[in-house]
Amino acid sequence: LTPSLPRQTSRITMAMRRAARAVYIAGQGQVPVTRNAGATLSDMGATAIDAALVDAGMEKDQPTGLFVGNMMSGILSQQQHLGPYIAYAAGLGFIESSTVEACCGAGGAALRAGYMAIASGLHDTVLVTGVEAMTHAENDAVTRALATASHWRTEGSAGMTFISLNAGLMERYMEKYSVEHRQFAPYPMAAHKNASTNPNAVFQNKGLTTEAFEAAPMLTTPVQLFDACPTCDGAATVVLTANKDAARRGDGSVIRIAGSGAATDVLPVRERANPLHLTAVALSTEQALWQAELSRDDLDIFELHDAYGIMACLSLESAGFTPAGTGLDYAAAGNIDLTGATPIATFGGLKARGHPVGATGVYQAAETFLQLTRNAGLNQVEGASTALVQNIGGAGSSVFTHALVRE
Secondary structure (H helix, E strand, O other): OOOOHHHHHHHHHHOOOOOOOOOEEEEEEEOOOEOOOOOOHHHHHHHHHHHHHHHHOOOOOOOOEEEEEOOOHHHHOOOOOHHHHHHHHHOOOOOEEEEEOEOEOHHHHHHHHHHHHHHOOOOOEEEEEEEEOOOOOOHHHHHHHHHOOOOOOOOHHHOOOHHHHHHHHHHHHHHHHOOOHHHHOHHHHHHHHHHOOOOOOOOOOOOOOHHHHHHOOEEEOOEEHHHEOOEOEEEEEEEEEOOHHHHOOOOOOOEEEEEEEEEEOOOOHHHOOOOOOOHHHHHHHHHHHHHHOOOHHHOOEEEOOOOEHHHHHHHHHHOOOOOOOOHHHHHHOOOOOOOOOOOOOOOOHHHHHOEOHHHHHHHHHHHHHHHHOOOOHHHOOOOOOEEEEEEEEOOOOEEEEEEEEEO
């Protein structure tokens, strides 16, 4: 049975606490997202870690923990135990290491684990790495592996995939609010535009028009090709530290994780009281903003989880940036563009940068760090000082939200 929402919300709200000490991002590293089927977990992970440590100006003996976000390495690569696997490949010695799994939200979950390790005082400096290799496997194997993030007994084993689950949400939304498929176009169009100037994006220099969006092949009605993110490989790393001086950039600024929220929704989508309201998005957003002492009006960026256009729309609505049923109009008005009220997918998002599943949440954090340090190049949101970064597991079942501020 679906839990009583008021009772559950009250319990989660009462459990909110602010961090015992400040947590900063000292550096980031990314490997270009690829679909070339030659990338390995160890090479990608080690490369991202090396780049992040160089960016942070740190040596390999300074971090004392490694938290790895991943979903499918055991299924697709027959390699579990990625903590020591990546630590060994990166030459990190005998530090604490572990893997964090929350399907598509694994990167965000790993970021929260690293954040808590620093905030609690157990560690002073840690690495958070997200890594995923998918393109070496057959498409059917990848589809089936992704479906393990659903409620297998009632969804995955019944032939449902994440395309069909999102198609169900999209169809329900179109019927409830009397909208047409073409009205979802602004979401992937904005993502593709931003990815065109991101050197790490899988879809560079591949703009998207409304006509191309509407003419794309049908995947599962009403989801067409450009409604969905691509299968990709990739890895990204951020360095977290309690040392403010070590995190200080050349201009004297620091980037602090000012809030960290996490929540869970009912796993079987059809058993939710209102599938078009992402409860875990709403709750984790409130937690992160409360901890950071920020309002939505204070935010310069909302780096959301746009695996599907419908998920981006529902995230904006459920997080409280626009009322239910207005997400398409909100996007069409230019609010989600780099110069809009709520920029999203600033480097292309999951849709066009790519979605190497377990790595995505760390890519989001790394990209937002570039935004707040004013190193985003052609993708820079002018004057960005605050951001919300949100990574979703499944169809909104696990959500990890972090508020980042420039100080």
